[in-house]
Amino acid sequence: MNAVAEPVQDRPVARVVRGMPTSDGAGVSLTRVIGQPGLPELDPFLMLDEFGTDNPMEYIAGFPSHPHRGFETVTYMLDGRMRHKDNHGHEGVLVPGSVQWMTAGRGIVHSEMPEQEQGRMRGFQLWLNLPAAQKMTAPAYQEFEPSKIPVASPSHGVHVKVIAGTVGAIKGPISQPATDPTYLDVELAGGASYTHVLPAGHAAFVYVFEGALQLGDRADTPVVAHQLAVMGPGQRLTLRGPAAGGEVAGRAIVVAGRPLREPVARHGPFVMNTQAELVQAFQDYQGGRF
Ligand code: FE2
Secondary structure (H helix, E strand, C coil), X not given: CCCXXXXXXXXXXXXXXXXXXXXXXXXXXXXXXXXXXCECCECCEEEEEEEEECCHXXXXXXXXXXXXXXXXXXXXXXXXXXXXXXXXCCEEEECCCCEEEEECXXXXXXXXXXCCCCCCEEEEEEEEECCHHHCCCCCEEEEECHHHCCEECCCCCEEEEEEECEECCEECCCCCCCCXXXXXXXXXXXXXXXXXECCCCCEEEEEEEEEEEXXXXXXXXXXXXXXXXXXCCCCEEEEECCHHHCCCCEEEEEEXXXXXXXXXXXXXXXXXXXXXXXXXXHHHHHCCCC
16 A cells, blocks of 8 residues: 655644733733633633833732642743742742743642843743643643753754754754644744744644744735734744845744643633632632642
8 A cells, every 4th residue: 555645734824813911910011912802712822921021110010929720831031030939849040041831730839020120021921721631730840941942043044942842853842742832932034934844733823023924825914023823724834034134034933732622611820621620729729739
């Protein structure tokens, strides 16, 4: 029998979404891109926040003590320093370029507070769901300082930080078999292009955070900074830096993962499958069982 290779399909842009300005924690200004009325969820992704400001008044209050259960939080710092501390004795400072992939599992209580009183604070927090079978797993961290995030330069004008997933022979340090995530930070010079083949069936988005990029079939209408493109079905994702773009024409995070296709019951920092499990989460938190 002859094996027939499946044709590799290009992923088109399904829709473009803009984030919503909001505030969270004790009064931190941020832009909610996933987890707002325009894009409530993109299974397995529950939330994407972009924070970025030079004004300490917009970040100094931080995120004092709060709980999480049932999912993972992924913090990717671009600028600034943030101290993280939880009720299981885990503590550390996130610096520019570092990644913290926290599996909250059955429960943690933690704080995320700025470790600076002035200067720029910029980065992302992504919430990634866990399957029902792993929501009550033990809390765990995958934390990497900037030097541990490999950078691929597959062609001229293309720089890809590989947080999760694989670019050529370079593999990102994050491991999460449940959702098999891809998380790349892609920077393109004007005229440069990068093609990444994602697993068919994975949900995928591109969030441009500097400049502009031409994505997939949208060569004429670049996706500009602070816009998220939800990518449609297919595998091959192509990003191009607009020709007039200069040395850094555009920069984006490219994120993909296997959808869980399970019911989602969420309230604030708890994400479970049923209302009964949400009630249980409240009771366990209030009873000091996190
Ligand atoms: Fe948190």
